[in-house]
């Protein structure tokens with residue numbers, strides 16, 4: 119009996135020791151040499167606990183602060199395949215919708231592992247963070263961040279659900295005027311806040327549109343961000359024709375928050391939702 123009892127107490131003691139031993143073991147899938155080819159991929163790498171494994175990044179990878187000091191191997195036009203090969207990464211983080219595909223195919227053909235960090239829906243952000251964390255030495259960091267994100271998203275959604283729609287136009291550049299159609303980043307951020315995209319059903323993801331098309335569509339809000347050519351003065355002559363201009367509903371969003379699907383998207387949602395609420399409040403008699 120004594121033997122059984124002492125074994126039982128010892129066994130209870132052994133369980134936590136075993137768990138601790140498992141935690142000490144490093145993740146066999148952990149990446150040691152990571153390269154990111156887009157600003158959003160860089161931010162997501164840090165969220166997933168991979169920041170200290172980054173060797174090189176894309177231009178505009180400026181968040182968090184530590185990313186600014188890293189070597190640059192890509193921009194919106196090109197990827198420096200030669201340099202990437204020389205750096206011998208064991209994981210490349212890419213952006214399917216934004217990086218040129220040919221060099222990526224080249225890298226894959228050479229045997230490099232490529233993970234795409236794209237998000238079309240906001241729910242993709244925590245999924246990507248959780249998936250990426252599987253390459254981290256401590257997956258718990260990313261899993262926790264993903265859970266926090268999902269929780270915060272749910273409470274924002276509950277708050278802004280069933281709001282009256284507000285017709286908006288998001289101006290990505292001024293010459294030519296480029297916007298985004300529904301189903302492409304960041305259209306879903308506006309949709310979550312009850313925004314109704316005047317170019318929702320355009321046949322291309324980032325259509326070039328004419329000024330007259332915008333005027334005819336009568337947006338109640340014009341959003342811009344310091345992204346490409348930034349010019350809101352072009353709407354001035356339309357003061358009497360466009361509700362957004364007439365009511366001074368021309369707002370500049372924080373470019374890094376709205377244009378990158380990352381943890382900071384939650385900040386973009388808050389910003390957009392608050393602006394759309396202002397429009398709704400003014401509608402009240």
Ligand code: B12
Pocket residue numbers: 155156157158159176177178192193194195213215216217290291296303304324345346347373374375377378379
């Ligand atoms: C549409 C657009 C976007 C869309 C991207 C569409 C997508 N693929 O999901 C959105 C709004 C998401 C976006 C985001 C950003 N963009 Co942008 N974008 C443009 C814009 C206005 C048009 C591009 C286009 O449609 N070209 C036509 C198609 C046929 O050519 P393409 O080569 O296939 O275009 C693709 C690339 O340009 C890519 N792309 C777009 N922006 C960026 C940024 C980087 C760093 C990379 C690697 C790729 C990339 O997406 C395009 C469409 O698939 C250009 C300005 C311009 N007039 O070219 C800026 C431009 C390319 N973007 C730019 C920047 C800085 C950004 C951001 C870093 C802004 C920010 N503050 O966060 C983010 C990065 C997002 C991320 N994921 O990390 C810069 C790039 C400068 C550089 N030297 O690298 C440009 C040139 C604007 C400028 N003059 O400053 N962008």
